[in-house]
Every structure is written in structure tokens, then in C-alpha cells.
Amino acid sequence: MALAAALPGLEIVGSEVVKLRAPQPGTLLGTGKLEELGARLKAADVSLVLVDGPVTPVQQRNLEKEWGVKLLDRTGLILEIFADRAATREGVLQVELAALSYQRTRLVRAWTHLERQRGGLGFVGGPGETQIEADRRAIDDAIIRIRRQLEKVVKTRALHRASRAKVPFPVVALVGYTNAGKSTLFNRLTGANVLAKDMLFATLDPTMRGVTLTTGQKVILSDTVGFISDLPHQLVAAFRATLEEVLSADLILHVRDISHAQSDEQAEDVEAILHELGVTDETPRLEIWNKMDLLPDAARGPLETLAARREDVLTLSAWTGEGMDLLVEAITEALDGARSSETLSLDFSEGKQHAWLHEQRVVTDEKQTESGWLVDVLWTKAQARRYRDL
Known part of the structure; x- marks a missing residue:
């Protein structure tokens, strides 16, 4: 239903869960259900049917012919939404x-x-x-x-x-299930005006802003496309580039709609996709339990108690601003805590690397040797990775 509501101009007149022992190769549904739904669609003057799952080309053709409607499966619907966004x-x-x-x-x-015009035995x-x-x-x-x-x-x-x-500023990437409130949080932190609506896939393109937090910490904040379960494989491949910023992030903020009935399942989907993208557990992350304002008082108390027991979880409402001060402090602490000391030995031929370290402002001490430099650095793991890729 949420997917359907995300496509502008659609009026949803009904939905039904159809249990199948086994999908029919030609029509997906059995004869009885086919006729029953056909009568209901005709009575309601329905012109578009959405199927939350895969439908083969043959099944789609036969169902459209049988019911006299346009039919979209899950992949087709998501493509329509993406094209609109x-x-x-x-x-x-x-x-x-x-x-x-x-x-x-x-x-x-x-x-x-x-x-029917194919001739012979089908070889030609x-x-x-x-x-x-x-x-x-x-x-x-x-x-x-x-x-x-x-x-x-x-x-x-x-x-x-x-x-x-x-630029010597760490990258903080917002990730999360679609409609978790990432863009609202992005706007709250940066003062930007990114499209933030209560709909799936409101953000499709990565948006980045430089922002100075109230603590004086300067960071680059990246808002990313929302994740979704069972994302069609065509889209996983096609939109991988829009999530590249997550791979180079110094800190990941996993934003969750804690008021959603399936928030735990959504969080598992996000973690699975991050793992698939190659994001390692070494990258520091904070879990943001957003939309606390939508919870009844009876549910808020236990969740706040549970979150308080975990160092990597914060509760807030990006919409009302509640909890934002604590988030800014947590981002600063996480970035500072993510830094480690290391001594590097560079030859004079590695002038590019030497200059990069100073541009990043991670050098804490330096000594010149006969063949190059001994450089003490204090940096994040993401900066260390970027340095080794130079």
C-alpha cells in the first residue's frame, strides 16, 4: 500500500492478500480467483492493478487481457516511482x-x-x-x-x-529504510530544503551539504536514497553508484522510523544492504530512532529506557527537533573517538601523499629523514583508507 501511495495520481480503491499454494504459470491465479477479482475490478471501474511481487511477462499479458486493465508488478511500480522522483x-x-x-x-x-506466424519446426x-x-x-x-x-x-x-x-572535513552519511525521515533530519541539521515528504523514495539522488554543527565541528552531510526490502536486482545494480558516498563515510547515521510496526525488520534489511555494498563494521555508526513523537506515551518510556542502555542509539524527532542537541554531541564524540594515531614513513618521492596528509590536517608531528619524512598522524579509518588508495 505504501508503495502504491508513493506514486502520484493514484487513487487506491482496495487491496487483498491472495494466498497461493503454487502460482499458475500462465495466469498466476487460479480460475476461480481470476473470475472473482475480474468481477470486482469491473464493478469498481479499476484501470490499474498492482501486484506486490514478481509477475512473468506471460502472466502479465494474460492477466491484462483477462481483466482489461494495465498491470504492474513490484519491479514495474518501483521503476515508475523512481522515474517520477x-x-x-x-x-x-x-x-x-x-x-x-x-x-x-x-x-x-x-x-x-x-x-502464430512462425513456420516449420521452430528452428527458423x-x-x-x-x-x-x-x-x-x-x-x-x-x-x-x-x-x-x-x-x-x-x-x-x-x-x-x-x-x-x-577538504579536511569528515563525511557523515544518512542511511535508512525509505520514509524513515532521513531528509527531514538532513534539513534539520543543515538548514537545507531537500524534498521531505511522508512517502517512499522521496529522495533518489544523493544530496551533500557542508555544515558546521553547533559544537563548531565542520562535516559534510550526505543524504542517500532510501533502502527497501526485496529491491529488484536491476535497481540494486543501477543505483549502487548513488550509495557510493556511504563507502567513504567517516560516520554512518542509520535512521529508523521507530514508530513503524516493522521497524526491526526494516533495520535488518538496511544492515543487509550495507553489508552487500561492502560497508564494514569498522565504520563507526549511530542508530537514530526517529519519529518518537508519533509513539503513544506507553510505548515511548520502554523504548527510551532500552536506548539509554546502548551507547550507539539515540531517540529523537527530526520533525519537532526533540533530541537534536544530543545527536550533534554524539556525532562530534563519534568522529573524535573514531580517530587513531599512526606513524608513517614516506620517501621524498611520495610528495603527493605528504601534501595530502597536510591538506587533511591530520599531521600531529613530523620529522625529516635522509630519505623522506616520519609523519605522526591522527586520523579516521576512512581517511586511512583514502590515503592508501592514493
Whole structure:
């Protein structure tokens, strides 16, 4: 329901959970259920049916023909939402790439009227098969073109990251399940005006702002696309680039909608995706239990007690501002606590690395030797990783 509500212009007239012993290969549903739902759809004058799960091209074609409606499965619906939300050039290209990959698997739908024209024993394709292959080649060409464009965008983003790496400010990344309140928290911390609405996927493109916290600490704050369970594999691949900022973060804020009935399950999904992206447990993180203002008093007390027992959990409401002061203090402490001391031995030939360390302002002491420098640094693990990648 939440996914459907996230697509503008849709009026939801009803929903139903249909239990299947086994999906029918041709129609997904059994004959009886097919007729029952068809009658209800006709009576309610429904023009679009959403299925929260995968539907094969053949099933989609047959259901649309049987009911006289347009049908979208979970992947198709998410693609529609993403297409509506994408704002930056990269976001638009990522959506187009995912949509083309999805459409390529469903070409059979458009050419069923030619299927009977295939001749012989099927070893030689007829006109229908030829048209499908032509469409497939056209889509493949479009995918190649978009990937080339994306490569240029990714290079540009890499240059931006490289320039940010020269700025001695740590990166704090907001992650969380979609609609957890990340953009509202981002706006509260930065004073920015990022789209923040009570809907899924309100943010699709990574947004970054430099901000000075009330403690005087300067950080770069990154708002990311919301995570979701069972994200279609086309989208996991296509939107990986929008989550790259998380990999280089000095601190991760995992924002949770603690008022949601499935908050624990959502948190597990987020942690699983972070692990899949390659985010290690070494990266410091804080868990933010957001939307405390939406909880009844009877539920707030036990949660606040539970959070107080954990050093990595804070309770707040980004909407009302409650708990924000404690969050700012916790961010500062986490960033300071994440720093470690190390002594590096550099040759004179490593002038680039030497300059980078000073640009990062992590050098605490330095001695020149016959062949180079002995440099004492105080840095975060993310800075250490970036240094070794130079």
C-alpha cells in the first residue's frame, strides 16, 4: 500500500492478500480467483492493478487481457516511482538503465499477435521473432549508450569526491529504510530544503551539504536514497553508484522510523544492504530512532529506557527537533573517538601523499629523514583508507 501511495495520481480503491499454494504459470491465479477479482475490478471501474511481487511477462499479458486493465508488478511500480522522483542527470540515467533492463525481459508482450506466424519446426524464426530480436537489439544499443553516459557522470562524481577528499572535513552519511525521515533530519541539521515528504523514495539522488554543527565541528552531510526490502536486482545494480558516498563515510547515521510496526525488520534489511555494498563494521555508526513523537506515551518510556542502555542509539524527532542537541554531541564524540594515531614513513618521492596528509590536517608531528619524512598522524579509518588508495 505504501508503495502504491508513493506514486502520484493514484487513487487506491482496495487491496487483498491472495494466498497461493503454487502460482499458475500462465495466469498466476487460479480460475476461480481470476473470475472473482475480474468481477470486482469491473464493478469498481479499476484501470490499474498492482501486484506486490514478481509477475512473468506471460502472466502479465494474460492477466491484462483477462481483466482489461494495465498491470504492474513490484519491479514495474518501483521503476515508475523512481522515474517520477529522479532529479539529477545521474538519477535519470540510472532509472532509464533499470527500465530498459526490465523491458528487455518483457518484449514477448508486444508481439503476441505474430507468434502464430512462425513456420516449420521452430528452428527458423518468423516475423514475430524477427521483430522481437530487432527490439532487443534496439534496447541493447540504448543500454550501451546510457552506460557510456553514466561512465562520464561517474567520472565527474569521482572528481568531485577527490576534490572533497582534499577538504579536511569528515563525511557523515544518512542511511535508512525509505520514509524513515532521513531528509527531514538532513534539513534539520543543515538548514537545507531537500524534498521531505511522508512517502517512499522521496529522495533518489544523493544530496551533500557542508555544515558546521553547533559544537563548531565542520562535516559534510550526505543524504542517500532510501533502502527497501526485496529491491529488484536491476535497481540494486543501477543505483549502487548513488550509495557510493556511504563507502567513504567517516560516520554512518542509520535512521529508523521507530514508530513503524516493522521497524526491526526494516533495520535488518538496511544492515543487509550495507553489508552487500561492502560497508564494514569498522565504520563507526549511530542508530537514530526517529519519529518518537508519533509513539503513544506507553510505548515511548520502554523504548527510551532500552536506548539509554546502548551507547550507539539515540531517540529523537527530526520533525519537532526533540533530541537534536544530543545527536550533534554524539556525532562530534563519534568522529573524535573514531580517530587513531599512526606513524608513517614516506620517501621524498611520495610528495603527493605528504601534501595530502597536510591538506587533511591530520599531521600531529613530523620529522625529516635522509630519505623522506616520519609523519605522526591522527586520523579516521576512512581517511586511512583514502590515503592508501592514493
